Amino acid sequence: MTQLLINPFEGTEKDKPSELEERIETIKDSVFQSIVNVYEICKDSHYMENDQQTVRNLFLNQLTPVQINQFLQEIIRISPKTKLNSHLTGLFLSRLIMDSYLEGYNNFVLTTGDTQINNVGSYLHGTESNKIRLEIVGNVGDFAADFSTYSQIRIRGDSDAYLGRGSKHSEITTYGSTGLSLGRSSEQCIFTVQGNLESDGASFSKQSKYLIHGTIETPFGIGSDACTFITSNSETYKKMLRTVHETCTMQLINPQGHILKNVKRRKK
Numbered sequence: 331m332t333q334l335l336i337n338p339f340e341g342t343e344k345d346k347p348s349e350l351e352e353r354i355e356t357i358k359d360s361v362f363q364s365i366v367n368v369y370e371i372c373k374d375s376h377y378m379e380n381d382q383q384t385v386r387n388l389f390l391n392q393l394t395p396v397q398i399n400q401f402l403q404e405i406i407r408i409s410p411k412t413k414l415n416s417h418l419t420g421l422f423l424s425r426l427i428m429d430s431y432l433e434g435y436n437n438f439v440l441t442t443g444d445t446q447i448n449n450v451g452s453y454l455h456g457t458e459s460n461k462i463r464l465e466i467v468g469n470v471g472d473f474a475a476d477f478s479t480y481s482q483i484r485i486r487g488d489s490d491a492y493l494g495r496g497s498k499h500s501e502i503t504t505y506g507s508t509g510l511s512l513g514r515s516s517e518q519c520i521f522t523v524q525g526n527l528e529s530d531g532a533s534f535s536k537q538s539k540y541l542i543h544g545t546i547e548t549p550f551g552i553g554s555d556a557c558t559f560i561t562s563n564s565e566t567y568k569k570m571l572r573t574v575h576e577t578c579t580m581q582l583i584n585p586q587g588h589i590l591k592n593v594k595r596r597k598k
Contacts, residue, residue: 361391366404369422373413385421392429395438401426402440411445415471420449427454431462442468446490451483452476458499472509475502491528494521513538532557542566548573567591 368388393401402423406414413419427438431454442450448471455478456462462481466474469487477496485493488506498517507525511533519538526544534553541560551559551574558579559570567582574580575595582591 362393362397362401365390365393365401365426366408369401369405369419370408372418372422373409373416385418385425388425390425390429392433393426395430395435398423398426398430398438399440402442406443406445415446415448417448417473419447420452420471420473423447423450424453427451427462427464431456436460436463438462438464440464440466440468442466442470442487444469446471448472448474448490449476450474451478451481454478454481454483456480461500469506475500478502488525494519507544513540532559546570550574551578554578 368390372384372388405419423440430438440450446469450466450470451464451474453476454462454464457480464481464483466483466485466487470485470489472490473492473495474485474489475481475483475494475497476492478494478500479498481497481500483500483502485504485506487504489504489508491509492511492514493504493508494500494502494513494516495511496515497513497519499519501520503522505524508523508527510528510530512523512527512531513519513521513535514530515534516538517536519535520541521538522541524543527542527546529547529549530552531546532538532540532551532554533549535557536554537556539558539560543562544566545563546566546569548569550569551557554574555577558581559574560581560583561567561570562583562585564582567580570580571593577595579592579594581589583589
């Protein structure tokens with residue numbers, strides 16, 4: 331699988347120096363291999379009933395952003411997809427990212443390719459002054475960016491259901507299409523979807539902004555409060571008007587981003 335050689339976050343201030351000049355091939359030192367071994371033990375131990383608690387309690391050495399992506403490439407190489415796409419894999423990656431972030435690193439890149447790993451980018455908790463930045467090159471499965479806070483997550487592929495569920499103060503962008511229940515129960519987030527969106531998007535979302543360029547399936551925006559829904563697609567705009575009711579704003583924009591129509595619904 332070809333890996334991304336250019337870090338899209340290079341040059342961001344307040345971060346450790348870029349590691350772009352490091353070798354791309356996997357560094358199989360003792361620390362790296364020990365983490366692969368821990369993952370293999372967890373994967374084969376049928377801990378799926380409580381993956382989150384299992385991963386939280388592990389003792390893991392800290393990796394750099396480049397090494398975390400190399401770890402992902404290694405487990406893609408050695409794991410059958412039924413195991414690889416489990417919640418455990420995504421939670422394991424999030425744990426590695428959080429540990430690295432707390433050591434002062436940021437600007438993470440994961441090359442997922444055509445996998446559908448669940449929980450990629452979930453439970454990432456940055457700060458208002460230093461949001462966690464994660465670029466995912468490829469597809470993700472269910473529950474990506476689940477319950478993330480103060481994060482900037484970009485997905486250069488498709489995502490399955492529940493992208494950004496329960497997230498707060500985060501910016502989540504997908505350049506492909508998205509499954510059911512985008513942004514469910516999120517708060518003060520910004521979602522951008524370049525492709526199409528399946529039903530139940532933005533349900534019970536509060537004070538969030540949604541920019542959707544493709545089509546949507548209904549229901550949409552059920553129980554949302556004080557949200558802004560923006561689209562450049564006239565059919566999507568009509569569906570928004572039909573399905574979104576109280577306290578939200580709908581906007582139709584042109585390709586340059588200028589507002590053509592603006593409707594604000596007020597609580598009756």
